[in-house]
Amino acid sequence: MIFRQLFDAASSTYTYLLGCAESGEALLIDPVFEQSQRDLALIRELGLQLKLVVDTHAHADHITAAWLLKQKTGCLIASAAVINAQHLNLPLRHGQVFGVAGVQLEARATPGHTDGCLSYVLLDQSMVFTGDALLIRGCGRSDFQQGNAATLFHSITEQLFSLPDGCVVYPAHDYNGRTQSSIGEERRYNARVGGNANETDFVGYMQAMNLPHPKKIDEAVPANLRSGCPADGRLPAEPDWAEDLRVTYAGVPEVGAEWLLQHAPELTLLDVRHPGEVIPGELPAPCANALAIPLDQLRQRQSEVPRDRPVITLCRSGRRSALAAAILQEQEVEQVASLRGGLLALAHG
Incomplete structure (x- = not known):
């Protein structure tokens, strides 16, 4: 069991x-x-x-x-x-x-x-x-x-x-x-x-x-006595900016690679790897809104992240980007999520 x-x-x-x-x-x-x-x-x-x-x-x-x-x-x-x-x-x-x-x-x-x-x-x-x-x-x-x-x-x-x-x-x-x-x-x-x-x-x-x-x-x-049903009978409001949005048991908001590819022009893609890890052409095209800030600098440079569109954080496996999403949530960035599975998932998608 x-x-x-x-x-x-x-x-x-x-x-x-x-x-x-x-x-x-x-x-x-x-x-x-x-x-x-x-x-x-x-x-x-x-x-x-x-x-x-x-x-x-x-x-x-x-x-x-x-x-x-x-x-x-x-x-x-x-x-x-x-x-x-x-x-x-x-x-x-x-x-x-x-x-x-x-x-x-x-x-x-x-x-x-x-x-x-x-x-x-x-x-x-x-x-x-x-x-x-x-x-x-x-x-x-x-x-x-x-x-x-x-x-x-x-x-x-x-x-x-x-x-x-x-x-x-x-x-x-x-x-x-x-x-x-x-x-x-x-x-x-x-x-x-x-x-x-x-x-x-x-x-x-x-x-x-x-x-x-x-x-x-x-x-x-x-x-x-209503089995928890609200008095108005309506479901509570939840974030709906991404239909693929999921929050993990660890509390990490995530979206999948397929959804990212479909919506890339509407997003800010935040790569939190160090520059030496980046391979040219990895990020989906067209994507004019890509930004690179290493994870260990994000708290100091979070003001550089645009607030006018959803932010998807990226790294190799999705682990560092999960922390990046949490850091931005602490800074009251509401529309933010990590790429589920990281760039590995994107490459194999």
């Missing part, structure tokens, strides 16, 4: 990518709206096709990317049936098995943080994705959105602590940089529900927490 744990620093949210190398199919658990470009880039680079997006609950601290990813890929959306979210394709219930080819999960109802919380267990019980029900050495709060501390205690102790000790716990959040735990660890050491804690201990702890209201709850919850 292909597995990646992804992080959104703004909300301290984990997104999980599970895929099958043999089938090429993948699913995402708890994707974040603002990270959709990153997630799609990773899926593309791993050679996978996104088939399913799954949320563990209706989040109060970020907006899901489920609807947005469905618009971009045609994937299906799944979450708890009890949430009754809009745009849902697969309403999940306790005990239901679901997934994609090569990756199958069992949904376990774990309400208490909210009434629509589900945890997802791999069928071999080697991993469990616990949402906000069980966190690393903690758990989700239970003081809003139909939360109930007693219900959460039973969800954790009966549904999650019944899994094998070695089952790896992957939560929806961690605010201290911790990435994973295990059922055995949490059963013994969880600060709220572990050890010999009983329901009275747990409920007393939870009722005494007195936490501040989530900052984005008034925005996030209504949006998540």
